Amino acid sequence: MQPHPRRWLILIALCLSTMVLVIDNMALTVAVPALSADLGANAQDIQWILESYMLVFAGLLLTAGSLSDRYGRRKAMVVGLTLFGVASLAGTFATTPGELIAARVAMGVGGSLIMPANLSIMINVFTDEAERRKAMAAGAAFGVLGLVGGPVLGGALVASLGWEAVFWINVPVAALAITAAVTLMPESKGPVTKPDPLGAILSVIGMSALVWTINELAHGVAWVPLIIAVVALGGFVFWELRTEHPMVPLKLFGDRDFAGGSLSMTLVQVGNGGLLLVLTQYMQFVLGYTATQAGLAFIPMFAASMIFNGVGAALGNRLGNRTTAVLGMVVMAGGFGLLSLSTADSFAILAVAQAVLGAGSGLAMPSAVIALMGAIPAQQAGVGSALNNTIQQAGAALGVAILGTLATGSYAAAMPAGASEEARRSVAVAVADPSLSAAAREAYGAAMSSAFLGAAAGVIAAAVLALLLLRGRRKAGAPTTGAPGESKTLVAV
Template sequence: MTISTQEQPRGHARRWLILGVICLAQLTVLLDNTVLNVAIPSLTREMDASTADVQWMINAYSLVQSGLLLSAGNAADRYGRKKMLIVGLALFGAGSLVAGLAQSSGQLIAARAGMGVGGALLLTTTLAVVMQIFTPEEQPKAIGVWSAVNSLGFAAGPLVGGFMLNHFWWGSIFLINLPVAALALAAVAAYVPESRNRQGDRPDLVGAVLSTIGMTALVYAIISGPEHGWTSGRVLATAGAAAVVLGVFAYWESRIPYPMLDPHFFRDRRFTGAVGGLVLITFGMGGALFLLTQYLQFVLGYGPLEAGLRTAPMALTVVALNFTGVGTKWAAKMGTPLSIAVGMALMAAGLVSIATLTGHGYSGTLLGLVLIGAGTAIGSPVMAHAVMSSVPREKAGVGAGINGTLAEFGNGLGVAVLGAVLNARFAALVPVAAASLPAALAAAGSDRERAEITGAFSSGLETSLLVGSVAVLLGGLLAATLLHRAGRADRAGHVDGADGAERADRAQAHPAQGQADA
């Protein structure tokens, strides 16, 4: 059965079962986003991988996925969201199999790139299907569950990876995807309805190529900035190429009758408020949480599995609030603008707690993680729904692609910029000449120097987390303000439209009175 995107006023009869299937498919991608990090020492040792090899093992996946998100969403809208979901699962499973059996760094990098293609299709189609099968009233709750699975995947990745590495070889972290992908594939084929845009838009092949090249170049510049220097020729050339290509993409999309990304979306205050806030929020959160994992391992001395366990309260808070529907109920009572403002304020407070209370041990970090989890449970689903609801139903795949692209962009930029803030502060305070914390500790000649080095790192972390908290708070206030203004404008337009209709009815029944009203 194929569902027209313009012909479903009611929710699908099996929508909650389908949501479970979609979340299972989503989980396969989310686990892989973080599971590889704990395997880096094993890969370095067993495959004799260089630092550059390890970086490409991680970056090949994110580069391909980020570059293809918009094109994947457009393909899902045009050719069918169920069909693209099946293709994404198949590609992701095949890539996982090749990665698990790889015999060299090159093979693993190629397999990760293939997994990135599947991941792009999965991330866009899952959210697009949610928007199709649920009624507008149920969409916030459904997106809350979808968002909770995102957090669960983020937290479970290191735990699953650590468990697998403790019992099996490094390839098992990829092969574990196979049964999950196979189960999700069978469930999608059996239960998920097909939906597509029936308007028959012509494929925007030029736009797809330009967006893929531009986003890939932009993400590569962000990723390589900390390693090669922001003013290096490689980074500047790549960033310049990205700006030119994305500028041509924007011009092309404004000139053709069937654009992949309609420029008119950005004239909607709800859309611009949601996407602007999303970038700033993921900037602050992505960078801050990346630095927190370093603090737990390098300063407090936890192993990867222990560090994963100690960051888990954040995800567990999200899961508890969203799976029980508490987060959605709070958001419904407060309304979209206030929910975003409150959620982001809680997240910013959590980052401040981690920054200022780490000297008291893990308790300050735990408080911060719980606050971040509560803020995420309230604010993130509302933000995602604001993005998706401001895009036409027939463009749900593109909307999900925009949501994913901006989240990836903000996250990558946050890691790069807040990492640079940390490194600058660390370099100014560290008593020995070293480019990183491990190198500085290796060069330290006494316990006093080691204490000064970890103190310098902690100071740099505190500064970075505070910068991240400001970005999160500003993002929440920006989004809340623009969404509040958009809602007020919509209400005023609705009242004006109702008054106009009433005057027209009176004019038709009583022509003389109608002329007086005019």
């Protein structure tokens, strides 16, 4: 199969579509104080403004992936980008928290259409294994750029133009990505199959309830959404394994590469999911950084990830996916271990730890994604990538809940006996009190160490899973997985 002549231009468009999602969510975090004051939003309103997007996004991913396979991946991406851009524009005119939450819900719907289509288009355009590695490494690097650049850009925009600017910025980027998609990208679809409405309904209900449950873990177990999640997802698995035309190919988990890649990356995301939550608070409340300074402080991780994404792509070709992924995860665990040693008077350790963490991520993630996506038949690329994204999103949300709860519990336990309950719950409150400021900083430093040691343990567990489940390097001519009669590019692992 001949490579697409405009594949590198298409990659730029795919990277833009991914980056707009990451930048938006990260920039919004630094806009919270300004929009809270302007809209009169209380703490519950802010929680829904931040989490309504993720609730809808995660809930619709599987259905959106199935729709993109059925009706066209480029079409799904264009519709998703259009909805995301229009909803972002609507968000700039919000005058109440309810209006902004509604805009965020619509943005979540658009984002759920963009993500599965993005990866499946990349797989279909880059048919050469070595080029596909480079493309995925570039995509990961752009994701990190958005992750780190979001707070910096958001802080600058909010300071100069107001909180509405973090939504305005999405509009031209979405328009540019739409133009590129229409003019450059080829359309691709999976084979026509019967729709699976019951599977779609159960997946939306189950995943939304699961994300809701995870987000509430810091406040205790939310039993109603937990029961709904268990019943709906249990019913979804039962139905998908028995129906003649399943929406999601759950049998992919029978493939060692898919199971090993997706499950190990889920554990990695548990660590990464809580990273920004814990480390950003440490920088701002313990080290006294502004939101912009905190964003700039992530540059060592960004630079290392950019460099080692390319190194990881080259090593993956030489050593295979399993070796490269395991090596990267071990390095990541070392980075989390170094972060646990950071102290308030030592930015050097913080910078080195971030660089090690970024290097490990750059080595591990492209190889793990290559391995699991190589196990997915081409006609199911959309829903397969959606399944992978859904698992990782659940891991990231679980990481926020687990590491956030671990840090909060450790912080409260380390505070002096005479501290108020409010100061025990919030480091922001405690550092504002001169009599508690020093103790609160020390307590949060200890809490951060506990959280990152937990993250290191999770990443080590991911490395063990990858080592046990991912296949070793295949010999040339080895059989590939896929549907009978289907031509599929061999993924060297």
